[in-house]
Amino acid sequence: MPANRPNQGNFDEILGRALRRHSEPVPADFTERMLRQARELDEKRIISRVIWQGRLALAGTILLGVAAIVGIVALPGRIGAVLRSVGVGFTDRGGALLDRFPQAVGAVRNEWQLYAVLAVLVGFAVYFFLDMLLSDRARMA
Amino acid sequence: MVDGMWEQHGEDNRLRLLCSGDHEAFTWFVDKYKETVFLCCRRLGLREDEVEDVASETFMAAYKGLSRYSGRSELSTWLWSIAYRKGIDCLRRNRREWQLEDEQENEIAAGREDGPTVVTEGKETEQVVWGAVERLPRLWKVAVILHYREEKGIADIAKIMDTRENTVKTYLFRGRQKLREMLSEAVGEDCNAGK
Numbered sequence: 001m002p003a004n005r006p007n008q009g010n011f012d013e014i015l016g017r018a019l020r021r022h023s024e025p026v027p028a029d030f031t032e033r034m035l036r037q038a039r040e041l042d043e044k045r046i047i048s049r050v051i052w053q054g055r056l057a058l059a060g061t062i063l064l065g066v067a068a069i070v071g072i073v074a075l076p077g078r079i080g081a082v083l084r085s086v087g088v089g090f091t092d093r094g095g096a097l098l099d100r101f102p103q104a105v106g107a108v109r110n111e112w113q114l115y116a117v118l119a120v121l122v123g124f125a126v127y128f129f130l131d132m133l134l135s136d137r138a139r140m141a
Numbered sequence: 142m143v144d145g146m147w148e149q150h151g152e153d154n155r156l157r158l159l160c161s162g163d164h165e166a167f168t169w170f171v172d173k174y175k176e177t178v179f180l181c182c183r184r185l186g187l188r189e190d191e192v193e194d195v196a197s198e199t200f201m202a203a204y205k206g207l208s209r210y211s212g213r214s215e216l217s218t219w220l221w222s223i224a225y226r227k228g229i230d231c232l233r234r235n236r237r238e239w240q241l242e243d244e245q246e247n248e249i250a251a252g253r254e255d256g257p258t259v260v261t262e263g264k265e266t267e268q269v270v271w272g273a274v275e276r277l278p279r280l281w282k283v284a285v286i287l288h289y290r291e292e293k294g295i296a297d298i299a300k301i302m303d304t305r306e307n308t309v310k311t312y313l314f315r316g317r318q319k320l321r322e323m324l325s326e327a328v329g330e331d332c333n334a335g336k
Contacts, residue, residue: 018270019290024180
């Protein structure tokens, strides 16, 4: 098919040359306008990110507070036991770490709901901290 | 000044900066491709007030999507496909008729009424050729421009126009045939030599 061989023959050459020479009119300030829009878009992105971080922080704070209140009111014995076992784990310097591992797994399995809430809260705190650190660095770069 | 800076950068580095959202790289990108985007919008038959809007939308969509640009296709092919899609969306949004077959028949009929283009003294061949291309139906026109001006292959054109390769071949074959017909008197022997 001739369309597959654009550069064969004078007609194709004339056509290609004429089309390539054409210059399309563009408004003079178009690039500046695009750059302005790109900057506005970046600002909107940063603002939206900050708003979401604020919302997450607020939600985390509320969740933590509610979890603490519910824990203290509804499950004072369990909370006490968990905190004691965590405290013992940290302060028991004499025991080998590997010996204590099965014990720790057992404790987590027994109280998994509470540990899950704790894990979510710690994960959120780590994410929030890293995000702040990295986005600040990106902005400075 | 910007050009001078860019000469020091390799193509890969330039692309990397562009994809990371660098504003100077974006300025280079807009400067390089703005004519192409305006060309696409106008050839699709958008009104002049729509052309600027669609061109802006195209560059903003590209700016948002550059971080996800995989480099699988050429940057110009990728941008053309955005511009083409935005242009078609604009035509559809404004409820303008988008019935290709009818439109092509009508436009071809109009072209026949005009008769072959005649070169008048002082008129550049390029202008005559461009004028003839302008009289083609819009999809043929876009395919012809992509193939002969932008030097895109059939597969790339099919990707840009979101259609099958055979359809692109048909557009090009018919477009070329129609152009040859319209330009036979304009470029005379030069044109016929390619037959």
